[in-house]
Amino acid sequence: MLFQLEKVIFKKIINIDRMEISSHKTTCLIGESGAGKSTLLKLLNKMNIPDEGKVYYNETPLQEIDPVKLRREVVMISQTPLLFGETVEENLQKGLMFSEKPPASREELMKTLEIVKLDKPLDGLAERLSGGERQRLSLGRVLLMKPTVYLLDEPTSALDEETEIEVMKSFIKCTKGHDGTVIMVTHSMNVAEQYGEETISLSK
Template identity: 30%
Template sequence: MNPLIETKDLEFNKILTYPDMKIFPNQTSFITGKSGSGKSTLFKLFNKTLNPSRGKVFYNNNDIAELNTLELRKEILLVGQSVFLFDKNIRDNFSEYYTYLDKKTPNDDLIKKYLGICCADFSLDKDCISMSGGERHRVYLAICISLLPKVLLIDEPTAALDTLNSIKLIENLLNFSKENFLTMLIISHDQALTETFSQQTIKIGE
């Protein structure tokens, strides 16, 4: 099987260097490493938010430097630590993103299903501006999984959750990814979660 994402000699700003890595289709990989080791930067290199100062990232055997950025980001979605939601309710946020992508917005039952997967069981009329950072992160994650990308990059999805809900969220995401042939990469500082759920662990900065 060929890797879906592969890196070679990757470096950013001559400060952050990365091991060569291979991410295979339909696999869940956890990215670990100390703060400042470049984990979040790596995700931004994967979807061309940033460009490497050296080395290459390949997606489906293609150098991503040669791929259309907007088309790439439809297939590789990034859920960073800071996410953007409109100052509207949850339902309208789904609608805004789907309208932008020229897609039909899911009905309320489907939206609730995606929210439930992401441990975000809120009323669809809830105003997103009133939410905590962790709540906003999970609502945005729900929007992203609903779009069924090929690859989902998730930065610290359990940071604002207790242990039980952290386990529930990762279990839900793993089940969803298996059902929908989704490749997931998750940045996590939680060693127990990583050891329990990771199919591949990539250590950065060691």
């Protein structure tokens, strides 16, 4: 089992007696606003520390794992995508720098932009991208890292339905190519139904 949560309490947001999340699958976290979906993602890569209980990653308690090492394997994209650097290329390369991997070639970068359906020049200014384009740029950045786990918080919320399905189909196919695990918060029942091999519903 990839993640296990046992008797986890965090503030008044999360109260989970037991939860398991499998590896090599796409798990969708669904539920109403305020149910703790984003909070749960942050518990999985140690951005939040539970007030009570334990979170295990590959059977090791997270408290015993160095947070930087963990976040190189368990990479998170927040709901509001952040920019790292001025150009599209700098943003794509930044994840590789963080994970201490060699930079990607121009060919790899162009291929990644194709996967996330972002038709922009590598030397284009990232700050000029729309919200949906920034989401796709963030997806491209983490794809290049090839982490063990992708934690995605509403990764396609700024996309129209057709683009959302197209991008996620291509993205998930790519993650499966290197045995990645996707754990995704989504309000889109389309995405959850089409790509969620497991669905976890959270409630207040």
